Amino acid sequence: MAEVVYVLCALTSLTCAILLLRAHRRRPASLLLWSGLCFAGLAANNALLFLDKVVITEVDLGILRALSGLIALLFLMYALIWDTR
Amino acid sequence: MPSALRPVGAFETRPPVGLSSIHVSEGDIGPVPDSVENFIRKNINSVEQLEVLILLRRQPDREWSPREVAQEMRSTTSAIELRLEDLVNRRLAKRSESGTYSFAAPAKVATVIDETAGQYSARRTTIIQMIFSAPSDSVRSFADAFRLRSEDEE
Numbered sequence: 662m663a664e665v666v667y668v669l670c671a672l673t674s675l676t677c678a679i680l681l682l683r684a685h686r687r688r689p690a691s692l693l694l695w696s697g698l699c700f701a702g703l704a705a706n707n708a709l710l711f712l713d714k715v716v717i718t719e720v721d722l723g724i725l726r727a728l729s730g731l732i733a734l735l736f737l738m739y740a741l742i743w744d745t746r
Numbered sequence: 747m748p749s750a751l752r753p754v755g756a757f758e759t760r761p762p763v764g765l766s767s768i769h770v771s772e773g774d775i776g777p778v779p780d781s782v783e784n785f786i787r788k789n790i791n792s793v794e795q796l797e798v799l800i801l802l803r804r805q806p807d808r809e810w811s812p813r814e815v816a817q818e819m820r821s822t823t824s825a826i827e828l829r830l831e832d833l834v835n836r837r838l839a840k841r842s843e844s845g846t847y848s849f850a851a852p853a854k855v856a857t858v859i860d861e862t863a864g865q866y867s868a869r870r871t872t873i874i875q876m877i878f879s880a881p882s883d884s885v886r887s888f889a890d891a892f893r894l895r896s897e898d899e900e
C-alpha cells in the first residue's frame with residue numbers, strides 16, 4: 662500500500678511539473694518556470710523515497726531525499742519572494 | 747486626423763469624437779456582456795494595454811512602430827513595446843520583420859474586441875474596475891496551466 666502512495670505522489674508531482682513547464686513554453690512566465698522546477702524536484706524527491714523504502718533498502722538515501730526536497734522548495738521560494746516582477 | 751483616444755490628463759482619456767455627447771447610464775444598457783468580461787479577465791491586465799489594442803483594431807491594416815503608438819497614446823516607447831509584445835504573445839497582434847506591429851486577432855475575437863471597445867466607451871469606470879479586480883497575470887497563468895483543454899477548444 663505504501664509503495665502505491667509513493668508512486669502516485671511521484672506521478673502527481675511529475676504531471677504538475679509537465680503541465681507548468683508546458684504552459685511556460687507556450688507563454689513564458691517566471692512563476693510557471695520556477696513552480697514547474699519545484700514540482701520536478703518534488704517528483705524526484707518522491708521517486709527517491711520509493712527507491713529508498715522499496716528498491717534499495719540497504720543504503721540510506723535520506724540525505725539525497727532531503728536535498729532534493731530542499732532544492733525543490735528553494736525554487737518555489739525564489740519565485741514567490743525574490744522574483745516578483 | 748484626430749487620434750482615436752486622446753489623453754487629457756495623466757490617467758484620463760477622452761472618448762472617441764462623436765460619442766462624448768451621448769450620456770448612457772448603466773440602467774439603460776444592462777450588464778457587461780459575459781464575452782467582454784471573459785475577454786478582459788483572460789487578456790487585459792491594464793488600461794493602457796486595452797487602449798493599445800483598441801488603437802490597433804481601429805486600423806487593422808496599418809503597421810505601427812512602437813514609437814508611433816507611444817506618440818498616439820502619450821506614453822513612453824519602452825512601456826508601449828512591452829504592451830505590444832504582450833499582445834503578440836496573446837496572438838492579438840503580430841510583429842513584422844521590420845519591427846512594426848499590426849492587429850492580428852481572428853474574426854471571432856475581433857468581434858469581442860469591438861464589443862469591448864464599445865463597452866469601454868460607454869462605461870469606462872466599470873471596465874477599469876473590471877481590469878483592476880482581475881487576478882494578476884502570473885497567478886492567472888499558474889491557474890490556467892492546469893487546464894487540460896484550452897479555453898479555445900471548449
